[in-house]
Amino acid sequence: MRRSEEMDLARRALRGRDLVVFSNDWDGDPLSKVHIMRILSRDNRVLWVNSIGNRAPKANAHDARRIWNKLASFTEGIREVEPNLFVLAPLAIPFYGSEAVRMANRGLLRAQVLRAMRKLNFKRPISWSFLPASAPVSGRLGEEFVVYHCVDEFSAFSDTNGKHIAEMEEQLLRRADLVITSADRLRDNKVKVNPSTVLVRHGVDFNHFVKACDPATKIPDDIANLPKPILGFFGLVADWVDFEAIIAAAKAHPEGSVVVIGKVAPDVDASALKAVPNIHLLGRKPYADLPGYCKAFDVALMPFRVNELTLNANPLKVREYLAAGVPVVSSDIPEVRKVGLCKVAQDTEDFVRKIDECLAEGAGPSRERAEFIRHESWDAKVEEIRAFVGKAMIKSGRGL
Known part of the structure; x- marks a missing residue:
């Protein structure tokens, strides 16, 4: 296969697919993840799974309000917020220090996501994780391909249990078919665990x-x-x-x-x-x-x-x-x-x-x-992403 044909095939690979995306809550400020998935939803279906958290809740008004909002969102089921873009607000137990809780989360979250995928009739899904907290289920949903899109050093956030977040991230790194990073330093760190790590810097609206x-x-x-x-x-x-x-x-x-x-x-x-x-x-x-x-x-x-x-x-x-x-x-x-x-x-x-x-x-x-x-538009960055995902799919022999 000529290089030009391979590049064209790579770019076409991320079209007409079903993507299961683990990220921040959809209704928050539009971060990089929102911009990327809005563009990909033009020619893919996206199930956006709201944040399952990187830390345990605290006894304050902010976290109490957040828990209440998550319960309210959960009762709404799957929402189509834009064409081809569906939002699921799952319930999870965000106490990462306990292995028993992590096991319970794995089953609870997986069941909720699989139910949503069945309801939307998702086929040959690609899972796309922006958060280490998805580690209990990423790669266990019958995916053809797993992407970990790392935009922060999550274990360095002061309000998280850094040790357990790092453990979950390592699981996700080892399970991913492709790791996309947004900064040189992130790429240099993550490639030590997963050689299939690439760099795509942020774009701009x-x-x-x-x-x-x-x-x-x-x-x-x-x-x-x-x-x-x-x-x-x-x-x-x-x-x-x-x-x-x-x-x-x-x-x-x-x-x-x-x-x-x-x-x-x-x-x-x-x-x-x-x-x-x-x-x-x-x-x-x-x-x-x-x-x-x-x-x-x-x-x-x-x-x-x-x-x-x-x-x-x-x-x-x-x-x-x-x-x-x-x-x-x-x-x-x-x-x-x-x-x-x-x-x-x-x-x-x-x-x-x-x-x-x-x-x-x-x-x-x-x-x-x-x-x-x-x-440096987001459209240009998404074209880079399509090429990397497609080439990784070709290399793995899956998802084409």
Whole structure:
């Protein structure tokens, strides 16, 4: 078979298939997984299995609410949320420290997923896991092919039982026919366990975020009249966010505003941010409104603490900021360096200096700046994924 014919066959292999996808809850913010599966659902059927969790619940209002929502979703059965995209909210017992519970989960989750597959008349399924917690069932659903799509170093999250998450991930790595990673460091780590490990970096919803450069895009009222310059951040306000850098930026520009858009994680104390008068915590906003907020940003901030979690991360927001045409200042994260186009700071003082450089060089959205990231669309990334999956199927002799 000629190479061109093999490549064409590889790309066709991931079409007209039934995919069982283990990921975060569908109704959350659209992360990389949502973008990928929305594109694949154009010519495949997708059963999206909502998160079964990477940690045990805690005795707080947030987790109680989450459990209640999961129970409510479970009673709805299978929902078709978009054409060819079906969502299942399974019940599971998220206490990973117990082998007995893991065995019970394996049976409970497998039964629920198999029932949904039968109801949808799934044939020759491919399972596609974004979470190590799917390890008890991945490869045990009669799949023809198993993909583990790793976008984080899950054992490094502070609110998980790292040892047990690492054990489950190793099971999944050994069972997978193909491992897809989103960062160089992740690939280098996972290939030690599974040689069939490849790298596909994140894409960006370019046409959505470039609206920040459109004169017709409205700036939301809660940011429109804030004093400038506006230094903006959006994303989950979690323990990997560098509060010191945000506070230093605000104090360096008392005439301006630092805007933080996103939910504050339940275990995070944001009082230090709230204590600074020109830091504005605006809360979580709809994805549809983010270009309008970016339009108000003079400089976008990517302040992460540098640790094992973030060294393995490929922050999606960086590409989104860039697609909005906004200059970006980031902590020194390897994947941000590889994107280029950003000013990378070595420490808190340097973070402030880099912001000042951006303000001096040309603040706010620029269509010319946005065009540099256009080629990194999610459609282009999904074509890479199709090729890798297809070649792995050809190599294994299965799923064609």
